[in-house]
Amino acid sequence: MRCKPSNNKLMVKYKKGLWSPDEDQKLTSYVMNYGHGCWSSVPINAGLQRNGKSCRLRWINYLRPGLKRGAFSYDEEEIIFTLHGLLGNKWSQISQYLPGRTDNEIKNHWHSHLKKRLAKSEHLQDHPKVDNTSSNLSSGMDHSVPPVSQTNSNLPKILFADWISLDEFQPDFGKSSDEPAAAALSHTCTAYQSNTNEHEWQRNEGSTIESIETRNCLENGISIEDMFHTQMTIDQIFGFDHGDFRIDDFMYI
DNA sequence: AAATACTACAACCGCAAGCGG
DNA sequence: GCCGCTTGCGGTTGTAGTATT
Known part of the structure; x- marks a missing residue:
């Protein structure tokens, strides 16, 4: 299940905080086209200054298709x-x-x-x-x-x-x-x-x-x-x- | 109208488990 | 078996919006 460890040891300054619509669009577009595969490589390939963990969380909790929005019944x-x-x-x-x-x-x-x-x-x-x-x-x-x-x-x-x-x-x-x-x-x-x-x-x-x-x-x-x-x-x-x-x-x- | 308190939700953090080298 | 890395999970914090004073 685990993907190849990336050699991305560069000290990338990851962005934190709320996601912008543009970031959402980039992540959604990338995952829909290529799948997430290894999350650590997603932000690199998608052109996002986020860490893989943040991308995964954003996708799972907010961007993934099929999610219900709104109040709990x-x-x-x-x-x-x-x-x-x-x-x-x-x-x-x-x-x-x-x-x-x-x-x-x-x-x-x-x-x-x-x-x-x-x-x-x-x-x-x-x-x-x-x-x-x-x-x-x-x-x-x-x-x-x-x-x-x-x-x-x-x-x-x-x-x-x-x-x-x-x-x-x-x-x-x-x-x-x-x-x-x-x-x-x-x-x-x-x-x-x-x-x-x-x-x-x-x-x-x-x-x-x-x-x-x-x-x-x-x-x-x-x-x-x-x-x-x-x-x-x-x-x-x-x-x-x-x-x-x-x-x-x-x-x- | 401004300040403050409260609420809801998004996002982060730390840890544990699993996996491959 | 150890190490480094990724992933997933649960707890916690941060932030924006709303209500109250």
């Missing part, structure tokens, strides 16, 4: 709460279950929003109000701490094309510690058509068509076409056998 927050309870601060693993969201984005959202809501929730549990008005918290007006165990039917759907647009998506379902999370979500997530990302997917070559989820679908007799036009469970996509599992078993709040 209620369902997404629900997943984050659930997975954080299961996995802790394993943001990269959590991000695998939120297509289009980056670990950095989830981490930031956790620290700026969800952590406070969790604290608020715990406070309410420690100091429950006696009047009935407090029950309004879960009635929809206040979304502080999503009632994750409330219902499975309200849980999110996952865009198949979103999954495969993540160029390095490799869920570690084989690891025992992750299986509860995978199982939990496999019960609740379905893949469905995404015309917006279909073309994105079709542009990708090689690595994505060989991805584990694509292979599993093909081996199960599901055509590429069907992957976009058929609702499937995560089980079908990943060939995951979770046994008898209930998401509620793993709720922590």
Whole structure:
């Protein structure tokens, strides 16, 4: 996986701070045309005065196709709460279950929003109000701490094309510690058509068509076409056998 | 209108793991 | 086995925008 060490020992003064639109354009153009390959060589070849690490981060967190922008949905927050309870601060693993969201984005959202809501929730549990008005918290007006165990039917759907647009998506379902999370979500997530990302997917070559989820679908007799036009469970996509599992078993709040 | 405080998010830093020479 | 390098991850800091005083 590692590329050849570069001999770039020149004391290059790397630029820091926010990226300009011009830098974004250069990086995007380069990666789309040539792929990133070895990140340390990207800034050199792309004509950027950044280090490879910075380029990689910018691409993954901001420029990569398929990223969602904008506010987190209620369902997404629900997943984050659930997975954080299961996995802790394993943001990269959590991000695998939120297509289009980056670990950095989830981490930031956790620290700026969800952590406070969790604290608020715990406070309410420690100091429950006696009047009935407090029950309004879960009635929809206040979304502080999503009632994750409330219902499975309200849980999110996952865009198949979103999954495969993540160029390095490799869920570690084989690891025992992750299986509860995978199982939990496999019960609740379905893949469905995404015309917006279909073309994105079709542009990708090689690595994505060989991805584990694509292979599993093909081996199960599901055509590429069907992957976009058929609702499937995560089980079908990943060939995951979770046994008898209930998401509620793993709720922590 | 200006100053200050707060919030959200982008980016950096340090560390650990993996890999090839 | 050691060393140097790259990559990935999580914690932390910096910055810009917004709200409040």
